[in-house]
Amino acid sequence: MTTSISARLREAIAQHAQAGRTAISGPATLTYAELGRLIDGYAAGCHDWGIARGAKVGIIAPKTVAAIAVYFGAMQAGACVCFIEPGLASEAVTEQAETVGMRYLVVDESLIDRFVDQSPRSVAVRGLGTLNSGGVFIDDGLDSNDIAMLLFTSGSTGRPKGVVLRHGSLICNADGVLRHTGTSPQDRLLHVMPLYHTNGVNNQLIVPFLAGASVILHDRFRPEAAIEAFRNDAPTYMTGVPTIYARMLPHLTPGERFPALRFLRCGSAPITPTLHQQIEDAFGVPLVVSYGLSEATCTSTMNPPDHRKIGTIGTVLFGQVVCLFDPATNAEAERGSEGEIRISGPALMAGYLGSTEQPIVDGWLRTGDLGRFDEEGFLSITGRIKDVIIRGGENISPALIERHLATHPAVRDCCVVGAPDADLGEVPVAFVVLKEGEQLDEPALKAFVKGSLARIYVPAEIRNIEVLPTNNVGKTDRKALRTALATEPHS
Helix, strand or coil, X not given: XXXXXXXXXXXXXXXXXXXXXXXXXXXXXXXXXXXXXHHHHHHHHHHHHCCCCXXXXXXXXXXXXXXXXXXXXXXXXXXXXXXXXXXXCHHHHHHHHHHHCCCEEEEXXXXXXXXXXXXXXXXXXXXXXHCCCCCCXXXXXXXXXXXXXXXXXXXCCCCEEEEEEEHHHHHHHHHHHHHHHCCCCCCEEEECCCCCCHHHHHHHXXXXXXXXXXXXXXXXCCHHHHHHHHHHCCCCEEEECHHHHHHHHHHCCCCCCCCCCCEEEECCCCCCHHXXXXXXXXXXXXXXEXXXXXXXXXXXXXXXXXXXCCXXXXXXXXXXXXXXXXXXXXXXXXXXXXXEEEEECCCCCCEEECCCCCCEECCEEEEEEEEEXXXXXXXXXXXXXXXXXXXXXXEECHHHHHHHHCXXXXXXXXXXXXXXXXXXXXXXXXXXXXXXXXXXXXXXXXXXXXXXXXXXXXXXXXXXXXXXXXXXXXXXXXXXXXXXXXXXXXX
């Protein structure tokens, strides 16, 4: 049985090449046969450069066919590969490289001037265009325990740390997503997310390439361009974050339908039931919400496209184990009750580089998210342990307030965070994005919350904000809001 993702991909690409299928379309069209040759050529180039099994290799490039091919080529040569955000300053790249022991950097020629003279001496830099040797190299000794992928994340300190994933982790994630979605050669994925995000590679390159689907490659997300792709390129599905879909809605013609589209996928950030329903109504297909962490490769739960439940993050993927635990006692939560979401199985990371933090304890990844399973096995997120607001000794879930506020007809989006309070320690403060033409009526919104929730859940203050701050993958940046509140004078 194949035990490396590189071997699995090589076998699949050869099979799809024989069938004459298209791997990538967009500005450039690439058949599976051409993709296979490119990957082989870059693998040989990496081997000739001296890259050995387990070496950390960073790739800095725009989202192109060449960048994708060198990524999988380096992996086929035995490297542990990482897409690095192209917009990062050379100082930040240096910090990342030093954190994880990265010794090789492949840089697109359009960006290389930033790194040739400023990269650390311990890192060898090569231009992307010079690396394809035109030969073939396969490290056929790779197995499921070899490291394959590196992802960067940051904790509360803001300093980078590397998430190291094994070949077996990537296989586990891909097999689970393939089963849940039924991705096939008939599918066409509209790819608008960045490659330095785990979903951009694991679910939007590896999964479709294994299935023989075609990837419609957009260099970045632009709402108008994405809508035109739906109209002209007939994608069957797309993956995005809530912000992406919200920004597409104003560009849709009311009642417009796309006959080839079978579902939309959404992950990486919470979505309100109201926005979920708006997206489904606008596109006329199910919106499939999923959940996962880089530390567990990518996706651990997902709504099946033919049986999604709004308000949930779906059912557990094949090959993974997701259970709920009491965070205080570490005992497994009783059936139907809330608990911390913990994940186990082959999808878990090998560990962090650059951090002593260890979120995997006794084989379980502690996510910090609180959740509850229903009778059908659908999981819902009910809050986050570190986001819990402790008001006078009482725990308040921001998610509960947010879900309720989002149902108000004047509110488009909202986020609730804790603000320092001299008397109670912390109090909830709500930031709301109002719908066009609406004015903030703070007393009315407070009364709306009080009408359904206990008094302690009523925000001490409700502020109008034009747009919620987000990080580079579209998640609401709660830390930025908390920091802003913490730096203000308070009573």
